[in-house]
Amino acid sequence: MGPYNEREVLKLLQDESTQKKGFEMIVAQYGEQLYWQIRRMVFSHDDANDLLQNTFVKAWINIDYFRAEAKLSTWLYRIALNECITFLNKQRAMNTVAIDDPEADVIQKLESDPYFSGDRAQMLLQQALLALPEKQRMVFNLKYYQEMKYEDMSEIFGTSVGALKASYHHAVKKIEKFLEEAG
DSSP, X not given: OOSOOHHHHHHHHHSTTTHHHHHHHHHHHHHHHHHHHHHHHHOOHHHHHHHHHHHHHHHHHTGGGOOSSSXXXXXXXXXXXXXXXXXXXXXXXXXXXXXXXXXXXXXXXXXXXXXXXOOHHHHHHHHHHHHSXXXXXXXXXXXXXXXXXXXXXXXXXXXXXXXXXXXXXXHHHHHHHHHHHHO
């Protein structure tokens, strides 16, 4: 199999006999990047794996509705981000009932996660990200870690480029302030 070519993959997806092969190529191409994007939102390896699987299941179920008006990656990121938002809202609802400080529960999960191998600086960055509003955290993750262009994010969020730039700027300022206060 040669390098990933979106046009070829789209052709495979249109034919029922090659649709499975095309989707396998999508999973191979985007699985790792989507995993890390999800992981930066939910922090837990196990939760990230579950949400990645949910993302691909939803994509597979809805593949016939994809009209190629946007890139496949944009469509997949939108599904993944919606999965994250749904998951985080459910967790927040459960944590609000269960404990006074839902962030403490997430930090405790992160600290006890055998897959997290970060040092103190990485832990502080994760805590700073956790303190951000969801949209700012998502925008920061896509821009900082994925180096995604604002125009592509605009398609995912359905928001103007200017609003996304402002969200990123505010996120960076809040992270800087958090890190300064943490010493």
